[in-house]
Each structure stands twice: as C-alpha cells, then as structure tokens.
Amino acid sequence: MTMHGAPQPPRSCLDRGTRSPINDTEVNAMRAAAWHRHGVAAIPVEDIIDPWLRQAITNEANRRWGRRNGENHHGR
Known part of the structure; x- marks a missing residue:
C-alpha cells in the first residue's frame, strides 16, 4: 500500500507482471525504428524466401x- 502523493516505484522491463506481451504490430514498429534510426535491419531468417540469401545471412x-541454440545443422 502506498501513501497518497508518494512517488511511484521505478519501472523496469524486468518487471514481468506489469505489461502485456508485445504483439506483432509492436515488434514490426520496433524493427522499422531500428532501420530508420540506426540502419539495422531485423528480419527473421525464416521470413527470407530466397534460399541463397537466407543461407548467406545465417552464415x-x-x-x-556463433550458432543459435537449437539450430538445425542439416546432419553436421
């Protein structure tokens, strides 16, 4: 219980119970912002249709x- 007029506790991204999960629209907005502000393209590898380009980016x-955890090694 807090007193009336008392400052709010600090907010943190680590506080799991205060925000609903991020939806696809919000994730795409963050990707667009990263591209426009920093020149960073965040594209899920699974969304890349061209197999050569997908493999080049993965490489x-x-x-x-380093390799991702759970990555398919195609028999290697």
Whole structure:
C-alpha cells in the first residue's frame, strides 16, 4: 500500500507482471525504428524466401555471434 502523493516505484522491463506481451504490430514498429534510426535491419531468417540469401545471412550471423541454440545443422 502506498501513501497518497508518494512517488511511484521505478519501472523496469524486468518487471514481468506489469505489461502485456508485445504483439506483432509492436515488434514490426520496433524493427522499422531500428532501420530508420540506426540502419539495422531485423528480419527473421525464416521470413527470407530466397534460399541463397537466407543461407548467406545465417552464415554471417554464425560467424559474428556463433550458432543459435537449437539450430538445425542439416546432419553436421
């Protein structure tokens, strides 16, 4: 219980119970903002239709940051 006029507790993204899950519209808005403000394109690999381009992007991400957990290694 808080007193009337008392300051609100600090908000944090780690506080799981205060916000509903982000929906696809909000995620796409964040991706657009990242592109326009920082030149960063956040595209899910599964959304890339061209197999050559998808593999090239996957290879570069693996080179920079390592393989994803649960990534399909195609028998390797």
